[in-house]
Amino acid sequence: MLNRRKLIKRLTALPVVGGLVGSGLPLQSAQALPKQPKRDLFKELGIRTFINAAGTLTFMTGSLMQDEVLETINFAAKEFCLLDEVQDKVGEKIAKLVHSESAVVTSGAFSAITLGLAGVLTGTDQKKVEQLPHLEYTGMKSEVIIQKGHDIVYKQALTNTGCKVVFVETAEEVEKAINERTAMMWFLHIQSDKGKIQHEEWVALGKKHNIPTMIDIAADVPPVENLWKFNDMGFDLVCISGGKAMRGPQSAGLLMGKKNLIAAARMHMPPRGFTIGRGMKINKEEILGMYVALEKFINLDHDKIWKQWEEGIAHIDNAIKKVDGVQTKTHVPPLGNHTPTLEVTWDKNKVKLEKQDLITNLRNGNPSIEVGGGGPDAFSVTVWMMKPGQEKIVAKRLTEEFSKATV
Numbered sequence: 001m002l003n004r005r006k007l008i009k010r011l012t013a014l015p016v017v018g019g020l021v022g023s024g025l026p027l028q029s030a031q032a033l034p035k036q037p038k039r040d041l042f043k044e045l046g047i048r049t050f051i052n053a054a055g056t057l058t059f060m061t062g063s064l065m066q067d068e069v070l071e072t073i074n075f076a077a078k079e080f081c082l083l084d085e086v087q088d089k090v091g092e093k094i095a096k097l098v099h100s101e102s103a104v105v106t107s108g109a110f111s112a113i114t115l116g117l118a119g120v121l122t123g124t125d126q127k128k129v130e131q132l133p134h135l136e137y138t139g140m141k142s143e144v145i146i147q148k149g150h151d152i153v154y155k156q157a158l159t160n161t162g163c164k165v166v167f168v169e170t171a172e173e174v175e176k177a178i179n180e181r182t183a184m185m186w187f188l189h190i191q192s193d194k195g196k197i198q199h200e201e202w203v204a205l206g207k208k209h210n211i212p213t214m215i216d217i218a219a220d221v222p223p224v225e226n227l228w229k230f231n232d233m234g235f236d237l238v239c240i241s242g243g244k245a246m247r248g249p250q251s252a253g254l255l256m257g258k259k260n261l262i263a264a265a266r267m268h269m270p271p272r273g274f275t276i277g278r279g280m281k282i283n284k285e286e287i288l289g290m291y292v293a294l295e296k297f298i299n300l301d302h303d304k305i306w307k308q309w310e311e312g313i314a315h316i317d318n319a320i321k322k323v324d325g326v327q328t329k330t331h332v333p334p335l336g337n338h339t340p341t342l343e344v345t346w347d348k349n350k351v352k353l354e355k356q357d358l359i360t361n362l363r364n365g366n367p368s369i370e371v372g373g374g375g376p377d378a379f380s381v382t383v384w385m386m387k388p389g390q391e392k393i394v395a396k397r398l399t400e401e402f403s404k405a406t407v
């Protein structure tokens, strides 16, 4: 053991700035060392960063987490705890916030769909859990009913369980499609205008035939009320992304719903192996980060934020409209990505600019900018994923590009 005098001698010999010696705690020397400049890994590795005028897109890494969420992740990273205990405690809190019996943080809405359906198929029967995705000769059900208009790429989340998708259009067809193999009825909110059967009727049909109903509302906040609306409505399971408008971890989502179904879904989740969900791991950092993001999102001043979005869009709109030949339209998608969105087109006789060139110029500019999709000669702009002030840069860059191309 070092005596105090020797310790002080050693400490004072270290190249350390003041305030340390009196404390006599060698561990603190790390804090007192001069701060290393932060590594900029984007620069170091040559990864392009950009202003996101497009929206909450997975290929653009979704959304930016807020400081409270990042602090939570940092905090959570410094202790061990039991994974199931975090899910238990966080799940209880989340369930209260969203009016569901139970809830669990998943690794995104996609995995919420897979895990929720897996739970419906197996219940809490461990043997069945291990059999997935093989359903034949197991006694498990194997069909999910969805409306033709609700067919999207993400239905893979359903078929990953081994289930097959059965398409219907009318309530009559639902009645006909239901049989002893029917496991679940799935509803896609973002395309609810493309289906003939609306939410309440879907839930009623499920209840009538004692078949659980699930809704995908992955991209459907705002409005914030959607977090509880479909739980209140009677859907047995509700799936949402955590890393879209809620700005939780991009690798997080929520599965909300009936207690027995959430318990069954968790049978397929880590830490348990022998499950189709073992690869859908989500750790304490993301679980707690998601909880804090959800809480923060619910408590936001949504009216104020909406006004800021409108102002941002109006700023860009007013700037680029000044270029002769540029046409704009502001609209709010009623279903999904519900945020003021500027649709931009231009008269090619007045503005000689190919869309792809514009995209490339914006991308290669400084700072780099990504805009949203649109028709062949159109694109869209949103401001909800921008940092304050970036709308000015986007307005300026778009105006520059359009002005350069005017004839």
Ligand SMILES: *Cc1c(COP(=O)(O)O)cnc(C)c1O
Residues within 6 Å of the ligand: 058, 107, 108, 109, 110, 111, 154, 190, 216, 217, 218, 219, 240, 241, 242, 243, 252, 253
């Ligand atoms: C984004 C999205 C998903 C996938 O959500 P993740 O959280 O990225 O897993 C599923 N369904 C719809 C409708 C979506 O928009």
